[in-house]
Amino acid sequence: MRPAAGLNAGVAEGVGRTALLVAAARAIETHRTDALARDPFAEHFVRAAPVSAGWPVRPEQVPAGEADPLWGRLGRYFGLRTRVLDEHLLDSVERDVRQVVLLGAGLDCRAFRLGWPPGCAVHEVDTAGVLAFKQAVLDGTRATPTAGRRTIAADLRLDWSEVLLNAGFDPAAPTAWLAEGLLLYLPAAAERRLMATIGRLSAAGSTLAYEIKEIAESPRVRASPVYAAARQRLGIDLLALFDSEARPDSAGELTKRGWTVAVHTPYDFTARYGRGPRPEPDDALAANRWIFATAPA
């Protein structure tokens, strides 16, 4: 079912449209025989928004398969990322965390598709426009949350702690924080503020997983086909959306504050699962790092 026209605004343009890109990749991954992760809701979002209604949602709609720079290789990257971060969050709740915060949640449906323990709360933070579109689409499905789901409209460049606390977030309880596909778009000062806020709101035993590009990409990498494909086929200029400032060393700062930090490349997990993207020349994924941190006891 297609939401009323005004409800598409949040995903129609700018960084909001990237949420549809990841949803389409998850839809395609869902229907692969060797899927790394399955999200039965993803295709509903892609079909519902006029800008993405014609994008593929099945592997057979991607004639070049793995060779397609967008839906092949980058799509597999998103499938792998989803799997790894699903497992990370489920590991966190196994260690008695009962509060999850998805920063830049986009069209993530973990609150509906993962098996959360009783009493678990999942907070989804994103712009009001993205959350309105998401809700309108979910309302047209039989989706039932498997956790206590709370949606929080906020601009993550600003101070979002008040609105999270007002939504019932408990800073005295350990939290699993996730910033998946978010920090690439935030100015450096906003990333520093966001990390400081997480630090302030994290009780002992909290975890944080996030994704960054560790270094600025060279002109050869920026000329790689995946960026041109996203621009030409989807109208998403990722290079223009990525923040161009030098990145803060958030992993180093967390370590200084006593967090235990592990930095991984996606290829560490391709090797672990035997599936996923592999390095290539002038690789647009080479600078990507997935960082896993645990707050001090």
Ligand code: SAM
């Ligand atoms: N984490 C989701 C996933 O992996 O499917 C969505 C990733 S999508 C690439 C980036 C998301 O970050 C979008 O939903 C966008 O609206 C959100 N975002 C970017 N900048 C934001 C900001 N300043 N405040 C709130 N949300 C923001």
